[in-house]
Amino acid sequence: MTQQSIDIGVQGNDGTGDSIRESFRKVNENFNEVYAVFGLGGTINFTNLSDAPNSYTANQIITANNLGTLLVARDLVPGNGIDIDTSSDSSITINATIQGLLSDTPGTGLAQHLNANTLTIGRLADPTEATLDLYNQTYSLQGAVQSTLEQLVMTRGYADNNYVKSANGVVTDAFKTRPEPVVPDTADLDYDPTLTSNYLSTEAMQRKDVVYRGGDTMTGKLTLSDHPIPMAGAGTPNTGDDLQAATK
Numbered sequence: 001m002t003q004q005s006i007d008i009g010v011q012g013n014d015g016t017g018d019s020i021r022e023s024f025r026k027v028n029e030n031f032n033e034v035y036a037v038f039g040l041g042g043t044i045n046f047t048n049l050s051d052a053p054n055s056y057t058a059n060q061i062i063t064a065n066n067l068g069t070l071l072v073a074r075d076l077v078p079g080n081g082i083d084i085d086t087s088s089d090s091s092i093t094i095n096a097t098i099q100g101l102l103s104d105t106p107g108t109g110l111a112q113h114l115n116a117n118t119l120t121i122g123r124l125a126d127p128t129e130a131t132l133d134l135y136n137q138t139y140s141l142q143g144a145v146q147s148t149l150e151q152l153v154m155t156r157g158y159a160d161n162n163y164v165k166s167a168n169g170v171v172t173d174a175f176k177t178r179p180e181p182v183v184p185d186t187a188d189l190d191y192d193p194t195l196t197s198n199y200l201s202t203e204a205m206q207r208k209d210v211v212y213r214g215g216d217t218m219t220g221k222l223t224l225s226d227h228p229i230p231m232a233g234a235g236t237p238n239t240g241d242d243l244q245a246a247t248k
Helices: 020-037 129-140 156-162
Strands: 061-064 071-074 082-085 093-096
């Protein structure tokens, strides 16, 4: 409350001032407020302080203003992903409603590079056309540029099943090739019609289709080169089966 002044009248005992009772009532209330300031009894409202707000409502907090000259009552306003619990009179609890990337808005891109901090990321999908389509559908809602299959993250299993394992330039596991095609791919630039089989001239063949140098059994004929000098060109070495290898 503001200070209560005692009206002493114009002149002594002229009956125009406060009565003795009213005067001492004001004295008592003034002293109660002074004692309250020093914690010696009585009460004083916070809003009666000169630098305090005139009023405040439920769940507001009292802080200094931006200049640091007065106290003001501010509202607690939750931001994006923030929840403020003011149900307790002894505490204010601020909770994050977004728990990591799991609760993030679908299609939202990272604002910074992602550092796994020596931890791993698991349960990734294989980079297939289906996962690519789903990815592009999700991000198209955000107006993002469409991605290609080559830009998707590759899993360990996908790499093992599709790429050759090597260490220091040496293949460490069996290098598996395709079986002989049923029909030749004559449209491929590497197809050579002068060679037998339907393989391309530049591709590796499966073990079952080649002869092992260390010893093997052939099921087809073996055509040799021309006679050695000085017999080169003798007879008819370029026709029929003249150059076909024969057993003893």
